[in-house]
Amino acid sequence: MYKVFVNNTPIILSTKKSIEGYKKVAIKDVDFPLIIRDVLAKEANGEEAKYHFYHKSEDKLIEHLYAKLPVVVAGGGKVYNSDMDILFIKRNGKWDLPKGKIEKNEHIETAAIREVEEETGVDGLEITKFLYKTYHVFKRNGEFRLKVTYWFEMKTEFDGKLVPQKNEGITKVRWKNKRKAKKALTNSYANIKKLFSHDYLS
Template sequence: MQTIFVGNKPIILTSNFEKETNHKTFLLRTVNIGKVIKLLNQTDLKAVHLYDKDSENLLKRFLKLLPNTVAGGGKVFNDANEILFIYRNDKWDLPKGRAEAKESIEETAIREVEEETGVEGLKISKPLQTTYHIFKRNGKHRIKVTYWFEMTTNYSGKLKPQIKEGITKVQWLNKKESRQALEHSYANIRILI
């Protein structure tokens, strides 16, 4: 089972056919993804399930429905065990961004965290769950595939929000502050914290 978000509403890829309660189910092989996105955006429907009995290829088949954008990002901890957050578009988020040509996804994640926050001395400690969400750019829907990494740093310098990317704040948040920030965040970020 894999989850892709449209805003905060999930599209759940599944090979188990469940009775519809607070969701609608469509066959993955024949789905009109544009209609599914519209349904989630314009109704109070809680979720959509896309069903295919071939559990091995669910995600692969889904990713062919729309163009993909690959990104890398970080859940960064400092020496005080605080997490690095950015504030953009009235939401708390984790730093991330698009991969550039000839760059490994790990290099992307480190570069994007540095660019968006000013934090240096980043070390990847382990990979985290990959997230998927659908967004619209230039009138067309795309799937953002974000590879996340847990990182550490002993950086104690000034935090610098990347204003040209719409980031207005960068902050280290403790456990309690992180939980509060997640109330004003995205569903795909909540699953990482």
């Protein structure tokens, strides 16, 4: 099962023939822009759109998904310092984790480290493990696109000045302990919350 987020509304992709409460659509027949507009309209009215995109083959689910919208691949980091604080950025009024688009012929792990460095000023980063892949829809130049972000856990001994990349709309960069991270996640995105344990979300 996969979840593609439109704002904070998840569209479920699954090989299950039905999911209770969700409207099933065969993924090969999906008119994604039409459904996205419906999700956004319902969200604006305080309603929840529940869509389930179905295919019996998991591989075909992703293949069809990638064919429905232009795909942007990104890398990002959930970064810990020596005190086990987590690195957050604030962009568009919400707390987020640093991430960004890969460049041509760039390896995804290299992109993730580069983007964290550029967006926060933090260096000395070391990837400790791959965490998760998230999917969300965004609009650029009047066109809906699918962002696929590969998230990595990272660590660093960096204790220098944090520098927000203002030309990317980042207004703050902060190390947050568990208490502050829990508070930040109340003003974050659903696909970011997926990277945290229930201890942070409860």
